[in-house]
Amino acid sequence: MxxxxxxxxxxxxxxxxxxxxxxxxxxxxxxxxxxxxxxxxxxxxxxxxxxxxxxxxxxxxxxxxxxxxxxxxxxxxxxxxxxxxxxxxxxxxxxxxxxxxxxxxxxxxxxxxxxxxxxxxxxxxxxxxxxxxxxxxxxxxxxxxxxxxxxxxxxxxxxxTSDLVSTDGDKISLLDGVGRYILTVGSLDERKNLKRIVKAFNNSSIKEGYKLIVAGGNSSAFSDIKLECENKNVIFTGYVTDGQLISLYKNASFFVYLSIYEGFGIPPLEALTCDCPVLLADIDVFREVYGDEFKYVNPSDISKISHEMEKFSRLDREKIKQQQQPVISKFxxxxxxxxxxxxxxxxxxxxxxxxx
CATH class of the missing domain: 3.40.50.2000 (Glycogen Phosphorylase B;)
Structure with a gap:
């Protein structure tokens, strides 16, 4: 049957x-x-x-x-x-x-x-x-x-867990010569908290050694938000294909996802699937979904975000991956x-x- x-x-x-x-x-x-x-x-x-x-x-x-x-x-x-x-x-x-x-x-x-x-x-x-x-x-x-x-x-x-499939045609050209970068992903609505991430990056000491790539497109459903930034080390990609997203995850030093509010939050799971360490907002749903092996930061405090991004950049990347990877099996x-x-x-x- x-x-x-x-x-x-x-x-x-x-x-x-x-x-x-x-x-x-x-x-x-x-x-x-x-x-x-x-x-x-x-x-x-x-x-x-x-x-x-x-x-x-x-x-x-x-x-x-x-x-x-x-x-x-x-x-x-x-x-x-x-x-x-x-x-x-x-x-x-x-x-x-x-x-x-x-x-x-x-x-x-x-x-x-x-x-x-x-x-x-x-x-x-x-x-x-x-x-x-x-x-x-x-x-x-x-x-x-x-x-x-x-x-x-x-x-x-x-x-x-994500089953994104990369294709040769989806390689993202902006990665050519970009060097080390931190990635964040999300539509440019206020819940995704991208303005604070950008400000925190600009206020931090890592802006000289890293670029911040913001991947995602705006949605007409949400109130207008302008993310204006003169720092050449902050790159806005707009909407990206699945293949481009995989390239961004796999080549990032780490992934930052500091939403104010989520029902689940798929991008951190995608990042983990692509072997990319994750820094998360300290909100209830992320504590439920991702557990105690992750680093969390108050998503409303720009100075703390700057500090945690600096700390995270100095941690052993492979060790963080080993700590975070087991959560994948839950999903x-x-x-x-x-x-x-x-x-x-x-x-x-x-x-x-x-x-x-």
Whole structure:
């Protein structure tokens, strides 16, 4: 007998960042473990996932997701649906909805008024019309329970270690002759705390011996943030491909990730997979996910960030890697598939996801 699930393919039309990568790896893991996955996708979906069936519509955007997708599902017998990014088809009741964090409630100032208003109105409705919720950490589950009062079962399904694949065409030219550098990654929204990282680097003694590379693109969903910097040792790459990201991780002296708020935080896990030591923000979710073998710093204190970056640059790189690498095994595909099975069976019932 095979387990069968339908997936909202809205994310297939988007650039691959944190939540989209989560969805992609989630689906790949199901396929590798014998699930029959059918992706229902808008017309502008460009990403394909090998092994998944794909039903592609002639429509796109919110109109497709809210008006067309539900009718496609009804035509296929009202099947269980996973919506792993965004709001899902709001009024479709036979779905599981993934919400990665509670940032719109905890830090509303980080978002534009339009974005905030939309999600604060729509999320409660979509949650009401959902069988259960998925989130990515126990921290996020606690946050969602605090802010969302509906009595919905929340299943924690962690991210898995990255399986990014580099290609020759994705080598990043800015690394030519760049020398030693510190890497940070993230879209340029305020939660990622990039302004403080840049200021801390500029105030530190290591700015003469290292460059700081900031990889990531801005998102129109967030309040405008200008990271203006005259220091030639600070390099902004904008959006990078998966292959370029691997090159950046593998060649960095160390990786700094000092978000104010996260649901999980995939980039540190990616860095570890690429043998890059990590310096983290001292926030609850990172303590949960990464544990005691990591170095942490108060992400709101620029002087402490400068000091910890200087200290970290003097540590034995190989020793740090040996201390941090064991955490990777915690986020294996084997562990995740058990969590997936528990969530799907609990939300939909074993018989409703099993076909002959």
């Amino acid at each position: 095979m387990k069968k699930i339908y997936v909202d393919g809205y994310f297939l039309s988007q650039k691959i960042t944190g939540v989209q990568r989560y969805a992609k790896q989630f689906i790949e893991n199901m396929i590798d473990n014998g699930y029959e996955v059918t992706l229902i996708a808008p017309s502008n979906a460009t990403l394909d996932i090998p092994g998944a069936k794909k039903i592609q519509s002639r429509f796109k955007g919110m109109f497709w997701q809210q008006c067309i997708l539900p009718f496609i599902l009804l035509a296929h017998g009202f099947p269980p649906l996973l919506s792993l990014t965004g709001i899902g088809p709001v009024f479709y009741p036979n779905k599981m909805l993934a919400i990665h964090d509670a940032s719109i409630y905890r830090f509303p100032k980080f978002f534009s008024k339009t974005y905030l208003l939309f999600y604060r109105i729509v999320y409660p409705v979509s949650i009401f019309f959902s069988k259960a919720l998925i989130t990515v950490s126990n921290f996020s589950m606690t946050e969602l329970r605090h802010f969302i009062k509906m009595k919905k079962k929340i299943y924690v399904i962690y991210n898995v 294996s595909k084997q562990n995740q598939i058990v969590q997936i099975y528990t969530a799907l069976s609990g939300a939909f019932g074993e018989k409703n996801i099993t076909v002959q």
